[in-house]
Amino acid sequence: DTAVSQTPKYLVTQMGNDKSIKCEQNLGHDTMYWYKQDSKKFLKIMFSYNNKELIINETVPNRFSPKSPDKAHLNLHINSLELGDSAVYFCASSHGAGHEQFFGPGTRLTVL
């Protein structure tokens, strides 16, 4: 029983395309996150959602639009993909601020 799941695991696409990554958690958490890991393995927060409301938007280009249809899901839609968007995107969840965060398996996005 996967706690935090993401689809797809791999995504290869052309520059200029629009793509989505889906995330679901079955831990009953009320807070979900998107993190980006670059080619040097540095991990950085992109967005945080608490009870379906956006809490953190860490200077991410507005081509990235998260959507939380309910507390168990947080999707990431990316418009007009650029080469620099190539990275691994991780979804995570927790019981709110200060609590342990659990990560999904990651989605490796490659923009050609």
Add this chain to the structure above:
Amino acid sequence: GIQVEQSPPDLILQEGANSTLRCNFSDSVNNLQWFHQNPWGQLINLFYIPSGTKQNGRLSATTVATERYSLLYISSSQTTDSGVYFCAVEFGDYKLSFGAGTTVTVRA
């Protein structure tokens, strides 16, 4: 700004050796986690340890919150311990700030 510094950046061990990884952080935290990123890219939770000491098998961790550092101990290292170890902290603001990681290579 908020800083999380890990040392050493790289560590090469012979199987069976012990090691200590360090994480320094710049402010009071309400969450500190250690992760292992395995060669397949999965981020595995090792410890949730904003303060105190915990042990899990051959791994243990200590956080001294008043002095703003945490240590991860690996004992009797095995080749499966290879990967990148990340320290991440939260300052009560709904986001983990990650260190740059320590890349551990355990040789048979």
